[in-house]
Amino acid sequence: MKEFEMIRRFFTEQVIKRKDVLLGIGDDCAIVSPSERQNIAVTTDTLVAGVHFPHQTSARAIGHKSIAVNLSDLAAMGAEPTWISLAITLPEADLQWVEEFCVGVFELCEFYNVQLIGGDTTQGPLSITVTAQGLIPKAKHLSRSGAKAGDWVYVTGEIGDAALALKHIFNEVVVEAEYLDSVRKRLDYPRPRVLAGQALREYASSAIDLSDGLLADLGHICEASNVGANIVLDDLPISNALRDTVGLEKACEIALAGGDDYELLFTVCEDNKVGMETALANTGNTITCIGQINRSAKITSTLNSKSVPIRAKSFEHFASSTD
Known part of the structure; x- marks a missing residue:
């Protein structure tokens, strides 16, 4: 099947038809018409086979994840995805693979009322690049740069299970059968915290999504805000699967360094804690306070109220083994 036939068959027809899309797939550009009272948030992510997902990952999971990671970025800014x-590069025109990939893409788009409005297909090594856009009421966006000393550090959901699944896939640990499906789901089908991000617009001083690992992403907030933080390892939201598989000490290390969680990490001042907790409860998201911002300009950790060194190291593209 040729390129334009594939586009017509798999990408043109979709359930979502937003009223603010004046012109979608089929022309050289799409045309959208947002409200004048809103700003547009824009994010782009590329997923490469063997780097962002194992080669044996199903097409449906790849489609889901390619959308989810972008919606997670929008959630971290408090945006409503639209x-x-x-842009997808395929080694060959495998129609069954493309069909399954589109199931993953469109089931998430339909859930969040997001319309595919354009893109590109080409031949080459498997990679997917998505540009996602969303709407935010003017002057209401979240960013990484607003954290202040004394703010509390929170995270949604549980962290570390996606990294545990990867370790199982690469034979670094063995996850028991009773836990394997749940940790693989966390890796292959992350759920972007879209409603939580929108609720946080009124309360959070800063926010980021957990893609590179808690330690690295908290570091981004600290750097942008010119602050430090202390993490209470006892309070990290770690699943039974992670704790039972590797033990508490290693579980904390994986939770700090492992990526692919796509939870939200955010900071809230003391005066906003109660309002935030009520608002997040109404979205159905669980949250955990894991530490506090300070003026130290570094990240430290405590366990059982005692200072402990941080040995975890998060993933970074282009970093050498000696960095």
């Missing part, structure tokens, strides 16, 4: 563009 439109995506998709």
Whole structure:
């Protein structure tokens, strides 16, 4: 099947038809018409086979994840997701693979009322690039740069299970059968915390999504805000699967360094804690306070109220083994 036939068959027809899309797939550009009272948030992520997902990952999971990671970025800014563009490079025109990939893409788009409005297909090593856009009421966006000393550090959901699944896939640990499906789901089908991000617009001083690992992403907030933080390891939201598989000490290390969680990490001042906790409860998201911002300009950790060194190291593209 040729390129344009594939586009017409798999990408043009979709359930979501937003009223603010004046012109979608089929022309050289899409045309959208947002409200004048809103700003547009834009994010782009590329997923490469063997780097961002194991080669044996199912097409449906790849489609889901390619959308989820972008919606997670929008959630971290407090945006309502609206439109995506998709550029996919395929080794060959495997129609069954493309069909399953589109199931993963469109089931998440339909859930969040997001319309695919354009993109590109080409031949080459498997990679997917998505540009996602969302709407935020003017002057209401979240960022990494607003954290202040005394703010409390929170995270949604549980962390570390996606990294545990990867370790199982690469034979670094063995996850028991009773836990394997749940940790693989966390890796292959992350759920972007879209409603939580929108609720946080009124309360959070800073926010980021957990893609590179808690330690690295908290470091981004600290650097942007010119602050430090202390993490209470006792309070990290770690699943039974992670704790039972590797023990508490290693579980904390994986939770700090492992990526692919796509939870939200955010800071809240003391005066906003109660309002935030009520608002997040109404979205159905669980949250955990894991530490506090300070003026130290570094990240430290405590366990059982005692200072302990942080040995975890998060993933970074282009970093050498000696960095």
